[in-house]
Amino acid sequence: MRPPHQRAEVAKLLASGMSDGAAAHASGIPRATVRDWRRGGVEREAPTPTCPRCGGAQHDPLALDRRAYAYLLGLYLGDGHVVATRRGVYRLRIYVDGRHPRLAQRVVETMQLVLPSSRAGLIRHHTDHMLVASQYAKCWPCLLPQHGEGVKHERPIILDGWQDGIVDEHPDQLVRGLLHSDGWRGTNRVVVNGKTYNYGRYQFSNRSDDIRGLFCAALDRLDIPWRRMNRWNISVARGSAVATLDAFVEPKD
Incomplete structure (x- = not known):
């Protein structure tokens, strides 16, 4: 008006x-x-702007909660899936091991921060021991343009320029999301002269070369040393590096 x-x-x-x-x-x-x-009539309201890509209400990726988005992007690239439903609406699903209900709740809260206009929820998978955080919206193909047919490791995964900007600001949150989806924190046990030493270690595993590359590039931005264990696995084992990750990658439990 x-x-x-x-x-x-x-x-x-x-x-x-x-x-x-x-x-x-x-x-x-x-x-x-x-x-x-x-004539004393009511002013006609202008039509609601719509997104030319998805047809939903107009949205600005640069206006997102950028920290929450970087974390959600990591979760999606690891264990996320976008599927089309009816009337041009898409459903984002993030799968979480059923042993980690607190992590699953954090995922739901993150979805809500990224897209406050649509309610996120949590359900238990009917066959696998998994919890599924999900949210419906028309704009998921715009906000997650890596969406596509087939599994992620069989197609290119390249960030858009605006996503690069968010990851540059919050590389720690991308790493956090990737580790919470496809990562693990454990202990290395080394025996030297009959004495056992325990060392913390992070491991990230993903079959996509592009996603592993994004993980390693984010570690580089954070000056966290890493090494390639084998074809699909990345390890962070140096004491100072593990301590740096511990500061922002909280346990899944």
């Missing part, structure tokens, strides 16, 4: 004897609106 002072200005112009067209030209208000005001 237009501010009251504009309507008052048009009323004065019409009262001076101007036609609808002349008052519209003088005030910059559309002629149809001037005519409706003169």
Whole structure:
């Protein structure tokens, strides 16, 4: 709706004897609106802007909760799935081991932060011992453009420029999300001269070269040393590096 002072200005112009067209030209208000005001009608509301890509309400990726989005992106790349439902609506699902209900609840809370307009929920998978956090929206293909047919490791996974900007700001949250989905924190036991030493270690496993590359690039941004264990596994085992990860990657339990 237009501010009251504009309507008052048009009323004065019409009262001076101007036609609808002349008052519209003088005030910059559309002629149809001037005519409706003169007749005492209700101003027509402009149509709600829509996204040309998904057809849903217009959204701005740069206006997202960027920290929460970086974490959600890591979760999605690890154990997430976007599927089309009816009427152009998509469902985002993040799968969490049933042994980690607190983690599953954090996933739901993160979804809600990223997309407050749509309610996120949590259900238990009917066959596997899994919890499924999910949320419906038309805009998921826009907010997660890595969505596509088939499994992720069989298609390219490349971030859009705006996603790169968010990851540059919050590489720790991308790492956190990836470790909470496809990662593990355990203990290395080494025996030296009959004495056993225990060392903390993180391990990340994913079959996608692109996703492993994103994980390692984020570690590099954080100056966290890592090494490739084998084809699909990345290890972080240096004491100072493990301590750095411990500072922001809370336990799954």
